[in-house]
Amino acid sequence: AAGAYIPSILTAAGAFILFGTVYAAHGIYGFIGPALAFALLGAIGVAAIAASLVHGLALAGIGLVGAMVTPALVASQAPNPWALFVYLAIVLAATAAIARIRDWKALVAAAFAGCGIWTILYMTDAPEVNLAAVLFISLATLAVLAFVWLGRRDEAERGFDWPSIAPGFFVALTALGLSVDPVFAKAGYALHGAVLLAALVAVALYRPRALPLVFAAGLATVLIHLGIIPPATIGADALDVGLGAEPLAIADTLTFRIGIALALVFIGTGFWAARRSAATAPVRAASWAAWGVITPLVVLAALWLTFGDIDRDLGYALPALLLVLVFAAGGEWIARAEEPPL
Template identity: 70%
Template sequence: GIYGFIGPALAFTLLGVIGVATLAAALVHGQALAGIGLVGAMVTPVLVASQAPNPWALFGYLAIVLAATGVIARMRDWKLLMAAAFFGTGVWTILYMTDAPGAKLSAILFIDAVTLAVLALVWLARRGDETTPDRAFDWPSIVPGLFVAFSALGLSVDPAFAAASYALPGAVVIAAMVAVTLYRPLALPLLYAAGLVTVLIYLGIIPPTLIASDFSGGALGVDGLPVATSNALTLRIGIALGLVFIGAGFWAARRFAAGTQIRAASWA
């Protein structure tokens, strides 16, 4: 708590309310105040110590902050603010995943789903310039694309997560990224991130770690730990993801063939 006067739960709630209220006040006072409120909201979990950290409290709080920021940024078209909110949420997600195998799969999937939902249903909602040739993609979408893709990569390749058979949920996250790109064409960076991470998964690489190969034993390792080995499940997942990319690619390439050539070429 704060100086021992109030408990950590109440302190967490009050600091979060202050951060979100500052974001709301930015509608009147400008983007600079919104940035201050967002920074305060993102560092709140660090300021409040707890003897029993609860990932659902953390990610539930981050979901509220991200959604509120998305609404405010959408109203004012504040791209930098939206990108910063996605960045903060992504950093917290990756930091939480470093606690593997203690990290909960449901919490990771929840915040990934919230991130994609805020991108598709809040930030990119009703943007009338999706078919404009000179607007091939929305640059703030790069940030959630990278972080959500890396979370899928970790679920699929990290030895601790792979041992718990998290490769399938990781593939579902990748498929969701492709679906969001189909639904919101401006989210094109998600397609590139999904494709890149799929390649990395089947190469057994977790950047930016060191890759060490033992050619005598035919083993591939990541910082001395063996990566997930190929089996029937990973083969089926790879085939399924390949079909997802091929099917979505053909459909989207035909959809954008007469419009934005960059999008059509990207899907092709």
């Protein structure tokens, strides 16, 4: 008892009372409407997070949980995705700004995970998904990561920022859903999924410590293009599927063009970032170079198995030969940046 921090305990109790009062006024007694309840609960959550600068990480956790649970507590006859995602973006930005002041990595990782979970839940449960709202929260998440959480940090520091795993995972999962789900793919949302993958690569290039974004984007791109391969193409016996089996993802002209564009993005950014980091961060350079090689190879193989002639196809053999030359030249170019050159 002598070691108890009474001010923090009292503040946390006050936050619980405020949450409970507003929720009861809306959900039990009907004193206030959903819009006012939503605004009040969100303000209480953000205020509790702000008060954590004085009272510690535990209070920030209480505020973040309350803020993230608020949309589920407030029922509405006409749910508005823009209200949800603008609210989540504000909570995320406020949490990241406060977490950066105290360097609370667990808090910002939880905030990124909360926004990602809400995005996936909306995409899976909403009868008609608002694509613009999904793109907004995904790009807002990456913007908060790049300009708020990782802003004004020492980029020369080695290693990687582990909280970046959360936004990388959920944004890549969003892009994967837009590209693979038949409903989204038929609506042409695969192009927007590719935009999110390119945005992941761009943020990782701009903030070198956000290295997990490269792995997330590369893995999602590989899974998307492996999903377009018809199972019968590589042998029904090997996969134990019938000849009438369908590929996991839709393959069309848009998929073909997106595959080429993403392969070029990974080659260009991967080799350039690898050369930039070869002398100072070998592991980071190796990661960029690896995805700069793996992704275009998988994309080329998937496009060949899906659209090409399996027996002999010079139309795909020539690009493969070109990749050999590009990889050899790129490897030599990266090696010359090492200190000493190996």
